[in-house]
Amino acid sequence: MKQIEKISENKNYAAVNIGSLDSLMDYSFIHCKTKQEVRGKVFVNESTKATGTEISFTALPPKTELPYFHFHNKDEETYIILKGSGYYQVDDDCFPIAEGSVIKVSPQGIRGLCNTSDTEMVYICVQSRENSLEEHTTDDGKRIEYIPQWR
Numbered sequence: 001m002k003q004i005e006k007i008s009e010n011k012n013y014a015a016v017n018i019g020s021l022d023s024l025m026d027y028s029f030i031h032c033k034t035k036q037e038v039r040g041k042v043f044v045n046e047s048t049k050a051t052g053t054e055i056s057f058t059a060l061p062p063k064t065e066l067p068y069f070h071f072h073n074k075d076e077e078t079y080i081i082l083k084g085s086g087y088y089q090v091d092d093d094c095f096p097i098a099e100g101s102v103i104k105v106s107p108q109g110i111r112g113l114c115n116t117s118d119t120e121m122v123y124i125c126v127q128s129r130e131n132s133l134e135e136h137t138t139d140d141g142k143r144i145e146y147i148p149q150w151r
Contacts, residue, residue, distance in 0.1 A: 001026070001027065001028050001029075002019070002023065002026035002027050002042075004016050004017070004018055004042065004044065004047045005017040005018075005019070006047065014047065014048040014049050015048075016044060016047045016048055018042055018044065018057060021057065021059070021082065021083070021122050022120075024040050024041070024042065024057055024058065024059035024120075024122060025039055025040045025059050025061075025120075027039070027040065027041060027042040028040075028041075029041065029042075029043070040058060040059040040060065040061070041056055041057070041058045041059075042056060042057050043055070043056045044056070044057070052128060052129075052132070053126055053127065053128045054075075054125075054126075054127040054128070055124065055125070055126050055127075056124070056125045056127075057122070057123075057124055058122070058123055058124075058125065059120050059121070059122050060084070060086075060113075060114075060115040060120065060121040060122075060123075061115065061120060062084075062115060062117060062118050062119055062120060062121075063115065063116065063117075063118070064114070064115055065086075065112070065113065065114035065115070066112050066113055066114070068112070069089075069110050069111060069112040070110070070111060070112070071107060071108055071109060071110050071111065072107040072108075072127070073107060074107055074129055074130060075107055075127045075128060075129055075130065076104060076105060076106050076107055076127070076128065076129075076130045077104070077105050077111070077125055077126065077127045078102065078103070078104045078105075078125070078126045079101075079102070079103045079105070079113070079123050079124070079125050080101075080102050080123060080124045080125075080126070081097050081098060081099055081100065081101040081102075081103075081121065081122075081123045082099060082122045082123055082124065083099055083119065083120065083121060083122040083123075084098070084099065084115050084117045084119055084120060084121025084122060084123075085097060085098035085099070085115070085116060085117045085121070086098075086113060086114045086115040086116040086117060086121060087113065087114050087116065088101070088103050088111070088112075088113045089111065089112050089113070090103075090105055090109045090110065090111050091109060091110050097113065106130065107130050
């Protein structure tokens with residue numbers, strides 16, 4: 001099983017590298033409910049010590065589908081399709097997805113997806129507590145003068 005590489009860490013950040021998206025199938029984990037090995041998925045919340053989001057990268061082989069539909073109790077999910085195409089279903093709505101598609105699903109939305117393309121589908125899933133975002137974009141940031149170390 002491939003391991004996440006730690007790049008750097010300090011009290012205010014953690015930086016990791018999961019490697020090429022083409023090697024996502026080298027990752028696996030044991031599913032907490034089914035106790036079966038799941039290949040092609042890597043979660044980065046523990047390695048980055050994230051406290052507000054769960055982020056995963058997934059590779060879905062060509063002409064396959066997720067083996068189950070699911071919903072959440074408190075967390076919404078946002079799926080970002082990076083490669084491949086197929087269909088995404090929420091409740092009884094099924095619609096096409098492809099590279100560049102972004103889908104936000106409320107916790108109670110019953111969701112699943114399939115890859116109908118001849119190539120691997122690669123996507124990122126960001127999971128966070130519904131209605132927890134208080135400030136966003138430039139409202140939450142403050143600009144300061146700082147000397148870049150890369151110069």
